[in-house]
Amino acid sequence: MNNYKKVFALSALALAISGCNVTGSSTTAVPKAVESTNAVNLDIEKFTLDNGLEVVLHQDKSDPVVAVAIQYHVGSNREKLGRTGFAHFFEHMLFQDSENVGAGKFIKNIGGMGGSLNGGTWTDGTIYYEIVPNDGLEKVLWMESDRMGYFINTVTQEGLENEKQVVKNEKRQSVDNRPYGHESGVTLSALYPEGHPYSWSVIGSLEDLQNATLGDVREFYNKWYGVNNATLVLAGDFDKKQAKAWIEKYFGEFKARGDVTPLPPMPVTLTESKSLYHEDNFAKVPQLAMTLPTVDQNSDDRFALEMLAQILSDGKDSVMYQTLVEEDKVAPRASAYVNHGELAGTFKMVVRAFDGKKLDEVKASIDKALEKFAKNGATDKQIARILTSKENEFYQSINSVFSKASALATYNEFYGDPNLISTEIKQYQKVTKSDLMRVFNQYILGKNFIATSFVPKGQIDLVLTGAVKANVKEEKIVQGAENDMAEEATNIALAPVEQEASSFDRSIEPQFGPTPVVQLPQVWDISLPNGVKVSGIEHTELPVVSFSIRVMGGHLLDLPSKHGAANLLTDMLMEGTKNKTPQQLEDALGELGAELYFTASDEYITLSGSTLSKNYNAVMALAQEVLLEPRWDETQWERVKKETLAGIKQAAGSPNAIAANVYAKLLYPDSNLGTPVTGTAQDVESLTLSDVKAFYHANVKANVTSVQIAGDITQAQVGTSIGKLATLKPGHVMPPKAGERMTLNKSKIYFVDVPGAKQSFIRIGTRAMTANSSDYYPSVAVNHNLGGSFSGQLFQILRLEKGYTYGAYSGFSRSNQGGAFTARSSVRSNVTLESLETFKEIFNDYENNFDQAALDSAKSILAKQDARAFETPNSLMGVLQNINTYDLPNDYVADQQQALANMSLTQAKSVMKKYMDSNKMIYLVVGDAKTQLPRLKSLGMGKVTLLDKDGNRAK
DSSP: OOOOOOHHHHHHHHHHOOOOOTTSOSSOOOOHHHHGGGGOOOOEEEEEOTTSOEEEEEEOTTSSEEEEEEEESOOGGGOOTTOTTHHHHHHHHTTTOOTTTOTTHHHHHHHHTTOEEEEEEOSSOEEEEEEEEGGGHHHHHHHHHHHHHSOGGGOOHHHHHHHHHHHHHHHIIIIITSTTTTHHHHHHHHHSOTTOTTSSOTTOOHHHHHTOOHHHHHHHHHHHOSGGGEEEEEEESOOHHHHHHHHHHHHTTOOOOSOOOOOOOOOOOOSSOEEEEEEESSOSSOEEEEEEEOOOTTSTTHHHHHHHHHHHHSSTTSHHIIIIIIISOOOSOOEEEEEEOSSOEEEEEEEEOOTTOOHHHHHHHHHHHHHHHHHHOOOHHHHHHHHHHHHHHHHHHTSSHHHHHHHHHHHHHHHSOGGGGGOHHHHHHTOOHHHHHHHIIIIITTOOOEEEEEEETTOGGGSOTTOEEOOOOOOOOOTTHHHHHHHHTTTOOOOOOOOOOOSSOTTSOOOOOSOOOOOOOOOEEEEOTTSOEEEEEEOOSSSEEEEEEEEEOGGGGOOTTOTTHHHHHHHHHTSOBTTBOHHHHHHHHHHHTOEEEEEEOSSEEEEEEEEEGGGHHHHHHHHHHHHHSBOOOHHHHHHHHHHHHHHHHHHTTOHHHHHHHHHHHHHOTTSGGGSOTTOOHHHHHHOOHHHHHHHHHHHOOGGGEEEEEEESOOHHHHHTTOGGGGGOOOOOOOOOOOOSOOOOSSOEEEEEEOTTOSEEEEEEEEEOOOTTOTTHHHHHHHHHHHHSSTTSHHIIIIIIITOOEEEEEEEEOOOTTOOEEEEEEEEEGGGHHHHHHHHHHHHHHHHHHOOHHHHHHHHHHHHHHGGGSSOSHHHHHHHHHHHHHTTOOTTHHHHHHHHHHHOOHHHHHHHHHHHOOTTSOEEEEEEOHHHHTGGGGGGSSOOOEEEOTTSSBOO
């Protein structure tokens, strides 16, 4: 049997750098819906160049967009002790420079094409990708080939040291400054023996990273970044004959290099269980994780283990939910998942408990759940639901050219056949009840495990009995240390590597191809007699539909002292209907392989769904039932309220969440927009189910409701599916206004103390225009080259040039109440002052130097972006939501294009002065006051106002 990794999960990981009695029948009936998956024809062609580069082509003519992906078969498993984290670090290095493209040009060029790019590293691989309008395909192939063949001589010590700081910032952001961020590293080092390629995290050790040398970079590049260790994929709208000629031209001259022999599986066993704990500076509630060793990705048992994890924890009928959440009430939720790599695999159960809950109680509840499963096993209904969901999941995973390119690259590089992309469901269909029980008994029940207890500071009494302190290395940030290191390394250099001559001049940048013709979406709309507006876009590439039902009002309609009612309403509406218990609702959705989820925001609540088009009518009927026929289950109310309070408690430990909440309060001091959508703990404690019912009956009205539908569905089919919505009554709903736009005479600076923070979270901005203002899109255009993308000056200077941060951006939020202009970043703590000074310098230079060339550049980029703006049902649904939420014309996209074309420099300067005056903004810093607050006195912005974590003046 061919076995291969679940690419949907793997691709997401790469871009981020986690009952019936079994004595019955041993086979499972497979729903007919699943069988249709294998009929998908993705038009895949594979060939291999003489030098060993494997190439996969997939044509998709639906949009004038092309994705290019290069998958290298090298991840953190190829590192050596003392140089952990190097694969991920090298991924960063490859964006810096190459001989013919030039320093910093790779990112700038892709941005200038109106494209996007990224890279990702995991234990077994590294992937790079670009998505651009198809007129830029040759340019992308030229650039990718240049860094594959002409990168190494451009690496300088200065560039090396700079990128070290960027990766350190990423680690602080994703690990050090994040609640439970160290859990994975603690588990890996305990599970795998020293020296095992999986015994360290992908991001590695900061000490190892700091010790990396130019020689290390050269060695890694020469060994792993050759054509013989890669797959190149093109997916989208391109001419195959021309593409093959370009691929041969730009990549065909390279010679194979390095020993790329695959590593053999390296499974591990545990002779005893281990229990470790850590007092987490940012955690607010205790968390228990239990990890068990399993099998590598090529094992026949992988699919059964993955299904087992879903059966144990997914859904209200799962044994973990029933036991931990409903029966023992130790946590708001519980999860189980698998991670199977080339060398080994794990099965993990994670429970983030309620505040103050002892983890011994959590562990006892997990054990109880496993004992129940050992007795009862899985039901036919659970198995069928998982199999049905796989079909919808499959289509959702290939609905963009990027997702196809990424998946095809991974299937080919790790399993040798890109066509396996459309056969994975068969592997799940082969799993029987007997298989599930066998892997449960073989790998889970009664087996040794690694347990990690992560508890808030000072709450060591909550850890598992017998747990020992984990060896967590907390980075010490010393003022000016990076400058000292850079000065010591300035004279280090290596002799250039001799390069073979190319048959053509690679310094000549290819020209753009023919300008792509962008087909704007054709929007239809109807209005029901009660005032409900329905809009749609037909998109027939894949048999899927995305839809949303949006009710305007949201958090703005929360009454004083009852903040959080709108948010709790969206949770309660998913807890069953008048005629369906919560379990029956979940079962109905599961049988259809569909998803429904309800969210609350400041200005609206939204019920969103995705489904196979053949199941659309049934899923839309369920969505209307959810909205119109609430169950108001008292038992579920108590659980939902308790879960919400736990979430508020957890957010209080996140510096990023603190920054968002305090910044909103500074911008909107007298409006609900200045308070969290969830409400405060005090708000939620006082809310009753009657309060939530009252919110529903007062505010869910037909005349403030709209429906948005995009995908493989016709207007006629939609019209016959929404009859229940015609019964919704209209009413008077009037959200309170946020007040006049606040303007400042001069900038003000505020600071929120998070003791020990390794990063400072910076937000700078001011109130701006309303959503449908004629100033909105011109302001977006003016901002683009400042911070609208990775090619903007904020990113280029703060990250690429100075290495202060992992990312820096700016933009305009869209709100009927009046949005905001915001520039933001999280920087390493010891350059807080320098980062604020740099922000001010960039703002001033941008305002002073914005000229016709800058405007023309922004116009060109934004015009090109439309080529990839309407690719998926979700993106098209976003167009419809904009129309109905912000009262825009159906052809507003065309209007924006025309406004952009006609925009003058005078108009650009006007909106810049009105909304982007850096001397009249709020400056907010959330970080370590002890080390950074005294330094801000030299910023020259007057006295710093110290606030608490709720945005009130601190003593």
